[in-house]
Amino acid sequence: xxxxxxxxxxxxxxxxxxxxxxxxxxxxxxxxxxxxxxxxxxxxxxxxxxxxxxxxxxxxxxxxxxxxxxxxxxxxxxxxxxxxxxxxxxxxxxxxxxxxxxxxxxxxxxxxxxxxxxxxxxxxxxxxxxxxxxxxxxxxxxxxxxxxxxxxxxxxxxxxxxxxxxxxxxxxxxxxxxxxxxxxxxxxxxxxxxxxxxxxxxxxxxxxxxxxxxxxxxxxxxxxxxxxxxxxxxxxxxxxxxxxxxxxxxxxxxxxxxxxxxxxxxxxxxxxxxxxxxxxxxxxxxxxxxxxxxxxxxxxxxxxxxxxxxxxxxxxxxxxxxxxxxxxxxxxxxxxxxxxxxxxxxxxxxxxxxxxxxxxxxxxxxxxxxxxxxxxxxxxxxxxxxxxxxxxxxxxxxxxxxxxxxxxxxxxxxxxxxxxxxxxxxxxxxxxxxxxxxxxxxxxxxxxxxxxxxxxxxxxxxxxxxxxxxxxxxxxxxxxxxxxxxxxxxxxxxxxxxxxxxxxxxxxxxxxxxxxxxxxxxxxxxxxxxxxxxxxxxxxxxxxxxxxxxxxxxxxxxxxxxxxxxxxxxxxxxxxxxxxxxxxxxxxxxxxxxxxxxxxxxxxxxxxxxxxxxxxxxxxxxxxxxxxxxxxxxxxxxxxxxxxxxxxxxxxxxxxxxxxxxxxxxxxxxxxxxxxxxxxxxxxxxxxxxxxxxxxxxxxxxxxxxxxxxxxxxxxxxxxxxxxxxxxx
Numbered sequence: 001x002x003x004x005x006x007x008x009x010x011x012x013x014x015x016x017x018x019x020x021x022x023x024x025x026x027x028x029x030x031x032x033x034x035x036x037x038x039x040x041x042x043x044x045x046x047x048x049x050x051x052x053x054x055x056x057x058x059x060x061x062x063x064x065x066x067x068x069x070x071x072x073x074x075x076x077x078x079x080x081x082x083x084x085x086x087x088x089x090x091x092x093x094x095x096x097x098x099x100x101x102x103x104x105x106x107x108x109x110x111x112x113x114x115x116x117x118x119x120x121x122x123x124x125x126x127x128x129x130x131x132x133x134x135x136x137x138x139x140x141x142x143x144x145x146x147x148x149x150x151x152x153x154x155x156x157x158x159x160x161x162x163x164x165x166x167x168x169x170x171x172x173x174x175x176x177x178x179x180x181x182x183x184x185x186x187x188x189x190x191x192x193x194x195x196x197x198x199x200x201x202x203x204x205x206x207x208x209x210x211x212x213x214x215x216x217x218x219x220x221x222x223x224x225x226x227x228x229x230x231x232x233x234x235x236x237x238x239x240x241x242x243x244x245x246x247x248x249x250x251x252x253x254x255x256x257x258x259x260x261x262x263x264x265x266x267x268x269x270x271x272x273x274x275x276x277x278x279x280x281x282x283x284x285x286x287x288x289x290x291x292x293x294x295x296x297x298x299x300x301x302x303x304x305x306x307x308x309x310x311x312x313x314x315x316x317x318x319x320x321x322x323x324x325x326x327x328x329x330x331x332x333x334x335x336x337x338x339x340x341x342x343x344x345x346x347x348x349x350x351x352x353x354x355x356x357x358x359x360x361x362x363x364x365x366x367x368x369x370x371x372x373x374x375x376x377x378x379x380x381x382x383x384x385x386x387x388x389x390x391x392x393x394x395x396x397x398x399x400x401x402x403x404x405x406x407x408x409x410x411x412x413x414x415x416x417x418x419x420x421x422x423x424x425x426x427x428x429x430x431x432x433x434x435x436x437x438x439x440x441x442x443x444x445x446x447x448x449x450x451x452x453x454x455x456x457x458x459x460x461x462x463x464x465x466x467x468x469x470x471x472x473x474x475x476x477x478x479x480x481x482x483x484x485x486x487x488x489x490x491x492x493x494x495x496x497x498x499x500x501x502x503x504x505x506x507x508x509x510x511x512x513x514x515x516x517x518x519x520x521x522x523x524x525x526x527x528x529x530x531x532x533x534x535x536x537x538x539x540x541x542x543x544x545x546x547x548x549x550x551x552x553x554x555x556x557x558x559x560x561x562x563x564x565x566x567x568x569x570x571x572x573x574x575x576x577x578x579x580x581x582x583x584x585x586x587x588x589x590x591x592x593x594x595x596x597x598x599x600x601x602x603x604x605x606x607x608x609x610x611x612x613x614x615x616x617x618x619x620x621x622x623x624x625x626x627x628x629x630x631x632x633x634x635x636x637x638x639x640x641x642x643x644x645x646x647x648x649x650x651x652x653x654x655x656x657x658x659x660x661x662x663x664x665x666x667x668x669x670x671x672x673x674x675x676x677x678x679x680x681x682x683x684x685x686x687x688x689x690x691x692x693x694x695x696x697x698x699x700x701x702x703x704x705x706x707x708x709x710x711x712x713x714x715x716x717x718x719x720x721x722x723x724x725x726x727x728x729x
């Protein structure tokens with residue numbers, strides 16, 4: 001019988017496992033990589049074989065489907081024994097495993113002086129290591145990876161051919177005799193003598209700022225003692241950095257993880273996890289003004305070896321890039337950053353992949369950045385056909401829908417630079433090649449006329465003869481949430497910083513009734529003038545000025561001259577319903593953060609106050625014709641005195657209460673038992689908790705993002721859904 005298996009079945013030790021199971025059952029036949037799937041032919045009971053195979057799967061393998069059909073005649077199989085035969089190009093479709101943290105067995109080998117891979121920085125096996133970041137195409141064979149230029153030495157070849165070895169048929173097998181190697185350079189790019197990793201560790205301990213090449217890109221790194229100088233050099237005065245720490249003991253020195261957060265940290269994905277931070281001078285330096293800190297554990301061989309040599313138990317590790325540009329991949333681009341030492345290796349990075357960033361909410365996981373370790377992956381998709389989604393403008397990821405599956409790209413970045421757009425286009429092209437998406441029915445783009453992703457969408461649509469479908473930003477958020485939860489109708493709170501609305505204004509505090517075919521704005525926050533347009537997003541005192549001016553009150557932040565100029569802008573400036581801007585204004589008024597130096601800063605610094613606050617003030621946000629009266633709610637705030645924490649949460653609870661009222665009334669009228677919450681504001685744990693509590697008090701469940709990012713990383717998913725839904729007409 002022929003068994004066709006689809007899923008994560010290449011590069012994970014699947015074929016050797018098949019051979020072991022067949023041998024155990026005394027069966028003859030063969031196993032073969034066939035493009036994205038694997039074909040197995042056996043001369044015995046196929047059903048029994050599949051049961052045994054499922055029970056014996058290697059850690060990284062996943063079976064999505066198994067089909068059994070007629071195969072070769074038994075007589076022909078009987079002459080074969082059981083063989084792993086040469087791969088065929090076969091069918092298209094993503095079957096690539098994620099980059100996975102080095103496993104315990106490989107770590108043990110690296111630190112065993114008697115092992116031939118002692119201190120070898122590219123030790124990996126069928127259970128771990130780089131995959132997505134080094135694969136050019138399928139099937140997953142060495143010649144289609146960036147290991148193709150490193151022929152196996154005799155010792156590695158023996159392991160590769162040994163059915164009893166852990167690296168039997170492991171495509172990226174290597175050792176210090178035949179594999180890639182690290183090298184060290186000084187700040188001018190000149191080679192540094194000595195062992196590269198120990199010397200690099202010594203330089204970091206001495207206070208150097210370095211660049212280290214990893215699997216899917218490069219990190220800028222330094223010790224925590226060097227961080228003040230790093231902030232000045234990198235011109236990043238307030239923005240938080242992620243830190244990589246030696247082990248879980250070190251994690252608890254800097255943060256307070258719960259059980260679920262500890263599981264996220266130690267998972268094979270090894271994401272950066274936002275954790276409640278320990279209050280100390282050093283954690284405040286890492287994440288100024290915030291209640292949490294981004295922490296992750298070593299995942300590459302080099303990182304484990306680096307901490308083996310370091311005196312410190314933590315390093316700042318952030319993507320190495322020119323601000324606004326993608327993470328660098330080439331040595332010459334890294335040298336242009338102007339660091340003081342460089343740890344490079346000679347294995348090509350095929351696919352750039354930033355570190356994933358997640359946070360826990362009530363034992364669920366929110367993806368802030370879904371990338372290394374979590375990509376590639378597919379989720380179920382409700383429509384036939386093929387579509388591309390290009391996202392919005394910031395925090396973008398692309399997406400490709402095909403065969404009723406949705407494949408998001410890795411995190412791309414902010415599309416204000418040509419380099420990021422090129423990265424987005426290449427990531428989409430890579431997916432199309434692996435999935436066999438030769439034709440594309442539709443391309444979804446954002447409504448905002450100034451977004452560079454729209455220009456890319458038009459160019460791709462012209463080149464491929466695809467329909468171009470404009471999708472309103474918050475509709476895309478809601479549609480992505482529906483895809484995530486496999487529903488086709490929802491009432492959703494879409495709360496974020498900004499999105500171009502159907503009326504041309506900046507939306508961001510919306511209640512939408514949505515299907516994949518249409519959306520209707522059921523309610524929203526009251527509009528607030530953005531005095532000076534984009535300037536008000538950064539100088540958030542202007543938001544408070546506009547609110548106080550609307551109430552006939554003096555602001556006090558500006559001189560009489562500046563106040564007069566701002567007053568003239570009140571009727572001429574663009575207006576916004578953004579929940580993000582409301583939280584910024586609240587943060588500013590309470591004296592928490594009055595200038596935004598990085599995306600989301602005022603609202604993020606407000607969050608720690610919301611977590612500590614008690615809603616002791618009786619505030620209420622009136623609703624008029626579906627519009628939540630934000631400005632009168634601020635008047636109640638201005639008249640109240642008390643702790644910042646209590647004022648903040650009382651205000652936010654009142655605002656959310658009115659938005660949830662609108663959503664629940666609409667959901668009830670449609671016969672729905674739940675409402676949704678998505679958008680960048682939904683990363684705020686207190687906002688989610690309050691929304692969930694208020695919804696449940698009214699008899700409704702709350703749907704939150706699960707498989708997709710809450711923020712703009714999900715926009716491309718929603719665009720694909722709307723774009724293909726529109727084919728039905």
